[in-house]
Amino acid sequence: MPRKTRLHYTDEMKSYIWDRYKAGDSVWSIARSFDRSSSSIHGYLSRTGGIRPPERKRTNRCLSLSDREEISRGIVAGLSIRTIASDLGRAPSTISREIDRNGGLEGYRASQADQNAWDRAKRPKSCKLVLNRPLCRRVEAKLKRKWSPQQIAGWLKLEYAEDDRNQVSHETIYQSLFIQARGAFKKEFQEYLRSKRHIRRSRTSTLKDDGLGGIPDAVSIRERPAAVEDRAVPGHWEGDLIEGSNKTCIATLVERHSRYVLLAKIDKKDTETVINALIKQAKKLPRELYKSLTWDRGTEMTGHKRFTLETDIQVYFCDPKSPWQRGSNENTNRLLREYLPKYTDLSVYSQSELNWIARELNERPRKTLDYETPAARFNACVAATG
Numbered sequence: 001m002p003r004k005t006r007l008h009y010t011d012e013m014k015s016y017i018w019d020r021y022k023a024g025d026s027v028w029s030i031a032r033s034f035d036r037s038s039s040s041i042h043g044y045l046s047r048t049g050g051i052r053p054p055e056r057k058r059t060n061r062c063l064s065l066s067d068r069e070e071i072s073r074g075i076v077a078g079l080s081i082r083t084i085a086s087d088l089g090r091a092p093s094t095i096s097r098e099i100d101r102n103g104g105l106e107g108y109r110a111s112q113a114d115q116n117a118w119d120r121a122k123r124p125k126s127c128k129l130v131l132n133r134p135l136c137r138r139v140e141a142k143l144k145r146k147w148s149p150q151q152i153a154g155w156l157k158l159e160y161a162e163d164d165r166n167q168v169s170h171e172t173i174y175q176s177l178f179i180q181a182r183g184a185f186k187k188e189f190q191e192y193l194r195s196k197r198h199i200r201r202s203r204t205s206t207l208k209d210d211g212l213g214g215i216p217d218a219v220s221i222r223e224r225p226a227a228v229e230d231r232a233v234p235g236h237w238e239g240d241l242i243e244g245s246n247k248t249c250i251a252t253l254v255e256r257h258s259r260y261v262l263l264a265k266i267d268k269k270d271t272e273t274v275i276n277a278l279i280k281q282a283k284k285l286p287r288e289l290y291k292s293l294t295w296d297r298g299t300e301m302t303g304h305k306r307f308t309l310e311t312d313i314q315v316y317f318c319d320p321k322s323p324w325q326r327g328s329n330e331n332t333n334r335l336l337r338e339y340l341p342k343y344t345d346l347s348v349y350s351q352s353e354l355n356w357i358a359r360e361l362n363e364r365p366r367k368t369l370d371y372e373t374p375a376a377r378f379n380a381c382v383a384a385t386g
Contacts, residue, residue, distance in 0.1 A: 007036060009044065018052045021045060042199075049178025050199035056121070063090075063098060063117070068110035071095060075105055128168055129176050129184035135166050136184055139173060143192040146338055149173035151364055154371030194338060215297055217305060218317040221325055228292060231256050234381040235291040238329035239278070241269065241300060242336060244346035250354065251277055252336065254328045255289070258377035259369065261332055261361045263354040267347070271303040282311045288385040289378075292316060294326055335361060 009017070013034070020030050031041040058064065063071075067088055074084035081099070085092040099105060102113035129136040135156075142152045149170040160166035176184035178199065228236045234257040241249045251264040251274065264277045282290050294316045295301050304315040318325040339357045340346060349357075362378070365371040 007034065007040070014044075017041060017044065021050070022052065046199050049175065051175055051178055063094070063114075065110065065114045068098070068113050071098060071113075072108060072110040075099070075108055127176055127184055128172060132165060135168060138166075139168065140185065140189065143189055145364075146192060146194070146360070147364055148194065149177075150367050151371070154367055155365045158365070158371050194335070215299075215302060215304065215317055218297070219315065221294060221316045221318050224292065224294065224316045228256070233291075234258060234378075235289045236294070237290065237292065238294045238326040240296055240326065240329050240333060241266065241274070241298060242333050242340060242346075243269075244340065244342070244344050246345050246347070248346040250340065250346050250349070251281075252329060252333055253278075253281065253293075254332045255374075255378060256328055258374050258381060259328055259332070259366055260374040260378035261358045263336075263358045265349065265351045265354055269300055271300050274300040275303040275307050278307055279310050282307075282313060286382065286385045287312075289381060294318065294329075296323065296326065332361065 017030055020033075021027075026038075027041045027045070028038045031038045034040070067090075070088055071084055074087070079087075081095050082092050085095045088095070098113065099108050102108050102116055129139065138156070139152055142155070143149075147155070152173060153168060153170040156167045177190050177193065227233050234255065236256045237253050238256060239251065239253045241251055243249045247269060249266050249269050251266050253262040253264070254260070262281055264281050266277050267273055278293075290311070290313055292314045293307075295304075296318050297320060301307075301315065301317070307313065308315055323330050336357065339360070340349070359375075362375040363373050365373050369377055
């Protein structure tokens with residue numbers, strides 16, 4: 001089989017690759033359109049960490065090719081540097097440096113000088129995290145605590161509200177993680193990202209295929225009061241079980257207003273065990289802060305009427321295959337998988353360890369809370385009820 005010749009991607013080809021990659025197409029499918037292996041496309045994308053390079057443009061303050069041609073004609077005509085500068089509306093020092101760095105009066109060529117300037121502009125610029133090492137160390141410390149770049153950027157904006165030098169955007173953090181040439185972070189810091197990816201990918205979503213347990217006398221989420229929907233009133237919770245190996249599981253509860261998380265150790269998944277654990281959790285909270293609970297259609301909630309009878313908390317059930325109706329809980333379960341990986345035995349975690357994990361999440365600033373922490377928002381609600 002003849003060996004394929006090396007393909008040099010043109011600007012149009014590169015634009016096509018980035019357009020398809022941003023649209024969520026796989027590296028393999030993009031490579032197939034060029035009759036190349038996926039490693040060819042992946043190698044190109046990974047140079048910039050899967051982040052599309054900005055289109056290169058010349059700024060108005062830079063000399064253009066036509067400016068350089070005027071300089072070249074002025075040199076041939078024997079004009080002084082001050083005269084050339086005056087004709088172009090530039091400072092004499094600008095013209096002098098331009099000529100000196102491109103062959104002097106004898107060797108200056110406009111087209112070559114223009115290409116030299118374009119090539120010099122490619123040199124990598126040091127990013128803020130490289131220039132400000134104390135700021136970089138603060139970001140590293142938060143990454144190790146599993147804070148997302150967005151949470152870190154939001155926290156810095158609040159913590160150093162009057163000091164721009166100690167603020168950095170989440171995009172700068174992402175680029176510094178994925179583009180190793182920037183020199184801000186070591187490669188192992190990519191492992192602290194929730195996705196664990198080494199290259200940026202377009203956002204995609206999948207929906208969990210919920211079971212359709214038969215729940216007697218279930219009250220649909222469609223009957224839930226409208227006041228619950230806007231999250232303005234605290235005390236409405238979403239719940240679910242996350243499962244591990246050997247049929248082990250943990251109950252997760254999230255308060256909709258504050259995104260405050262509670263975790264409960266569950267010995268078995270049967271409805272009696274689950275309901276008992278939920279009743280125990282409910283009795284730890286002020287009545288004003290636990291008014292309703294929204295759950296999926298898992299059979300573990302078959303005994304929901306006993307839960308309501310003992311706590312006076314109404315339970316609502318999502319529609320089949322509609323996990324987005326418990327969006328806060330679904331998002332929290334995804335975050336919890338950093339601490340409670342799939343296919344691990346969850347029975348090894350004690351309640352005190354689960355409390356520590358919940359505290360870790362509750363003390364993270366959240367974008368949806370304007371970078372306030374769930375703990376601060378929930379504690380304010382507790383104080384208001386006292």
